[in-house]
């Protein structure tokens with residue numbers, strides 16, 4: 152089924168599909184087709200923006216595609232997989248959906264179907280996603296190489312277990328939203344000083360980028376925070392407020408809430 156120019160069909164054309172497609176179109180060796188559940192306007196937008204093929208139904212592409220990426224809501228997987236099952240012929244089926252693991256895909260598809268689960272984040276559109284992936288029991292090394300080729304087009308990737316993707320979805324998939332929420336608050340605070348919104352965004356984005364680079368040095372987050380907090384100084388006063396308001400508990404609570412919601 153795997154040809155020289157790999158053909159990838161996206162089912163679902165929403166935010167995550169678009170972020171992955173934007174990363175992928177920068178690689179020449181994929182032919183990308185996209186479909187959804189009838190939102191023509193969205194499909195035309197995707198066609199215009201990324202120069203990909205759009206199709207009214209996945210049935211039009213199923214004969215020729217190598218990889219099917221399921222980029223639709225977790226809840227929509229059940230009925231789609233039931234329909235797809237009648238047409239699958241050793242295609243590699245990859246889902247990006249929270250909570251939809253390879254065991255679930257394998258249960259719904261014909262015996263022997265190669266499947267995989269990837270958990271990207273929206274930074275895929277800049278080639279900066281931290282993507283987790285895991286493979287099903289019938290995925291061979293060429294399937295995995297093909298998947299890795301796709302993943303390298305959207306950033307960094309790490310192979311982990313199925314259970315670990317369940318555990319880590321809130322960390323790499325959802326937590327960017329927590330960082331953006333914090334950024335929003337910091338930008339609003341910054342604007343109180345009289346800088347423009349544009350300036351405030353730059354200050355905060357560069358600060359977060361710098362902090363992310365510091366984390367990559369291997370120094371522990373605690374040590375890095377300690378290096379910022381001059382004893383008895385201004386940062387220590389701020390960290391004290393975070394501690395007294397159970398910042399740890401707040402973040403862990405958010406992660407727990409993601410876990411609860413991800414259960415299908």
Ligand SMILES: NC(=O)C1=CN([C@@H]2O[C@H](COP(=O)(O)OP(=O)(O)OC[C@H]3O[C@@H](n4cnc5c(N)ncnc54)[C@H](O)[C@@H]3O)[C@@H](O)[C@H]2O)C=CC1
Pocket residue numbers: 162163164165166167168186187188189190193222223224225227231247248249270271272273324
């Ligand atoms: N947005 C994110 O940061 C991330 C999202 N994901 C996963 O990506 C998937 C899509 O999420 P978003 O793109 O955020 O949602 P979205 O709401 O932006 O897009 C969903 C897309 O699925 C399509 N769709 C819905 N039901 C369908 C059906 N029965 N057949 C064909 N297409 C159908 C919709 O038309 C839409 O194009 C979800 O499963 C989510 O768990 C995973 C990692 C990160």
Ligand SMILES: O=C(O)[C@@H]1CCC=N1
Pocket residue numbers: 249320324325
């Ligand atoms: O919010 C969601 O359900 C998806 C899964 C991880 C990030 N976004």
